[in-house]
Amino acid sequence: MDLPQELVDTILDNIHDDVPSLKSCSLAARTFVISARKHIFKKIEILSSSDAAQRFYELLCSSPHIAPLVEDLCITSVLEKFSVTCAYLDPSGDYMSGRALSLILPLLTELIRISIIETGDVHNRSGREFSRSWNKMEPPLQSVLANVFSSPRLEAVHLCGFVLESPCHLLSLFSEAAALKEMSLSRLYFTQGEGRPEPWPESQLWRPKLQSLFLNVFSTDLCQYLVNPHIDLTHVRTLTLATSLPEQRKKMVQATQFRLSRGVEHLGLYLSYNFEQTSYLFTTNLRSIHLHCNSMFELLGVFVQACPHDSRLEYVTLDTPAGVLHFTEIPELHTAIDATVAHLPALKTIEIRWIVVEPSNAFTQWEVDIQTAFSSLVRRGMLHLTRIAWRGLGGLYPPGWE
Structure with a gap:
């Protein structure tokens, strides 16, 4: 097949989200392989199976050219209430307790978007009891995730279904992410009591210049942190608030109007x-x-x-x-x-x-x-x-x- 590479690239760009067709094209001719591979591996979803994470890690080891193609990673798990109640997670059935994920993330050097979603069980995805404790994750995985969140390349993050120490702990994970433009925070809970937030360290800078912010977190303490003068929201153009607290809504909207902001x-x-x-x-x-x-x-x-x-x-x-x-x-x-x-x-x-x-x-x-x-x-x-x-x-x- 003798087609100009520019035409091949255009064809595959038009079907970038049709993975079955991309796979078929990659088998049709050598000229399709590079462009098809770029789209196939651009976004990777790892579902609640430790086998999936392990297989993906083995693929990255055997084909190192794939890792730089991954720009968007979505990690989704289903944490059953039974597992939480018994304080036990079987490593064979929960990849967050395994080693594969902590080995995969350092290989994805070109990652610009990451989503980590704990869905709870299939009948009730809400509530602290269906959320995963951040501090109970394996220390190597916590460390690797902290490195990803502070990466100068990271542009978007979605975190859903976790229990953290405090809003300060949460926001400090992203304080060095200078390229971060989109942040989505859903169903996050804090172990520290409401109304007694620890102060944001004056020496700690907040480097993100968020353009899009989504909040589905019922925490007045988090709101107080986000309207703190050290947390710059003046670049936010898209703001979504899924909260029933009127005062929290008002503070968040007004926090985007300060200084030279053009507003939401x-x-x-x-x-x-x-x-x-x-x-x-x-x-x-x-x-x-x-x-x-x-x-x-x-x-x-x-x-x-x-x-x-x-x-x-x-x-x-x-x-x-x-x-x-x-x-x-x-x-x-x-x-x-x-x-x-x-x-x-x-x-x-x-x-x-x-x-x-x-x-x-x-x-x-x-x-x-x-x-x-x-x-x-x-x-x-x-x-x-x-x-x-x-x-x-x-x-x-x-x-x-x-």
């Missing part, structure tokens, strides 16, 4: 049962907002009152649980929304996501009701309606909020 451009808030008056959300540069609230009427009502007429807002996404909604009972809300939208020249889309746990045919009727109620948005071509499937018992939060 993309904001997500999981509001649970209420939507308090939060005019502070609508900063000058806010371009998109994603809100979840179990009471969509209250959400819409407060939203249209708080949104300023000179807002640069372009995209609005509203999540609502499936249920019976009677739109005809609140005509004043329809009028308020129509009036607000008329004064938002930058607004392009309002998407309402209907979140369902069980399969249902009610979405069609719900869609008709929404379109009828907000016919002015339909005429403007702004209204988008989406059905989102959620496993329910698999976690507390719908997709995008865990």
